[in-house]
Amino acid sequence: MELHNLVEKVSKKFFITERDIRRILSALMTSDDIWEVIDLADVPVMALCEVWKALEEKGLVEVSDKRVSLTAKGLELARSYKISPIRSFTCKLCEGRGITLAGLEKVEKRFKEIAKNRPEAIQDYDQGYILEDVTLLRVALMWQKGDLQGRELLVLGDDDLVSIAAGLTGVAARVTVLDIDDRLLEFIQDVSEQEKLGIEVIKHDLRYPLPENLQRAFDTFITDPTESLRGLKAFLGRSLSALKGPGSAGYFGLTRREASLQKWQAIQRFLLERGAVITDILDDFNAYVNWPYIETMCSWEFLPVKTIPKRVWYRSAQYRLELLGEPGPDTEIYSGDIFFDEETATA
Numbered sequence: 001m002e003l004h005n006l007v008e009k010v011s012k013k014f015f016i017t018e019r020d021i022r023r024i025l026s027a028l029m030t031s032d033d034i035w036e037v038i039d040l041a042d043v044p045v046m047a048l049c050e051v052w053k054a055l056e057e058k059g060l061v062e063v064s065d066k067r068v069s070l071t072a073k074g075l076e077l078a079r080s081y082k083i084s085p086i087r088s089f090t091c092k093l094c095e096g097r098g099i100t101l102a103g104l105e106k107v108e109k110r111f112k113e114i115a116k117n118r119p120e121a122i123q124d125y126d127q128g129y130i131l132e133d134v135t136l137l138r139v140a141l142m143w144q145k146g147d148l149q150g151r152e153l154l155v156l157g158d159d160d161l162v163s164i165a166a167g168l169t170g171v172a173a174r175v176t177v178l179d180i181d182d183r184l185l186e187f188i189q190d191v192s193e194q195e196k197l198g199i200e201v202i203k204h205d206l207r208y209p210l211p212e213n214l215q216r217a218f219d220t221f222i223t224d225p226t227e228s229l230r231g232l233k234a235f236l237g238r239s240l241s242a243l244k245g246p247g248s249a250g251y252f253g254l255t256r257r258e259a260s261l262q263k264w265q266a267i268q269r270f271l272l273e274r275g276a277v278i279t280d281i282l283d284d285f286n287a288y289v290n291w292p293y294i295e296t297m298c299s300w301e302f303l304p305v306k307t308i309p310k311r312v313w314y315r316s317a318q319y320r321l322e323l324l325g326e327p328g329p330d331t332e333i334y335s336g337d338i339f340f341d342e343e344t345a346t347a
């Protein structure tokens with residue numbers, strides 16, 4: 001058994017490299033929990049399930065008592081390629097994000113009280129929100145980078161409640177939020193009125209271009225797109241069109257759980273072609289609360305072990321970009337479904 005044979009087999013369905021297979025084997029040497037393996041492997045869930053199938057056919061992996069592992073034969077293969085368990089050297093204090101909430105205690109306390117009453121994530125719009133601390137850390141990041149204080153901020157899709165956390169700082173010149181979900185719009189509107197945050201709340205379907213008055217109107221955008229390629233282009237195309245021009249900045253999450261590096265490359269190219277430069281990629285910055293529809297998400301039936309995750313397993317990198325040029329007109333309409341492509345796992 002050679003790794004390149006595995007790559008050839010799985011490549012018929014998914015974009016995958018030998019590097020990905022190595023990482024999967026390494027993850028299987030590190031943990032016997034399927035969700036932890038998915039988290040560590042950093043390849044799309046659907047591709048990982050396909051690799052698992054191929055490994056299983058060759059007797060290289062097994063499931064026992066809902067735990068996953070390499071068989072003796074699998075371990076032998078891994079060792080012959082000098083593959084070993086994953087070592088972690090991540091900073092324990094900031095968990096690798098590079099920033100903390102020190103100095104933001106008042107905002108943190110108020111935000112967490114407010115978030116207790118938030119609407120639950122629903123499958124209809126591929127929702128799944130991040131830990132409360134991470135919402136606050138996103139705001140801290142924008143503040144630190146000079147993209148919040150005195151700046152006009154647009155939040156596109158906000159089940160993470162970034163608009164509220166940003167509003168609570170009181171330093172932004174304007175906070176506007178777009179969403180399609182009436183529950184969220186009402187919640188944010190109510191909180192904004194109670195707390196006197198002055199957030200502007202607008203219902204919008206991102207498959208369609210932004211209203212004229214929101215185009216070229218903001219210094220900063222932040223969004224957490226759905227991860228299909230069309231969905232990413234819809235969210236990010238709209239986001240860029242909202243920026244005033246050179247010097248404006250944008251923030252978004254991009255995961256490895258549902259996006260191969262081939263998709264990353266396509267998105268990076270899309271952004272560069274539209275006048276942006278990527279200034280930061282903070283790996284695993286965003287950590288997501290497990291959503292209530294795990295068992296009906298589309299990858300569930302392919303998982304080798306059906307267990308409900310007990311810890312965070314879905315993470316995404318936090319991207320930051322700046323505009324150097326003009327993004328150009330954003331007129332494309334994305335009809336039909338924008339949540340699904342072959343790498344989609346959680347919609």
Ligand SMILES: [Fe+2]
Nearest residue numbers: 091093094098
């Ligand atoms: Fe640190």
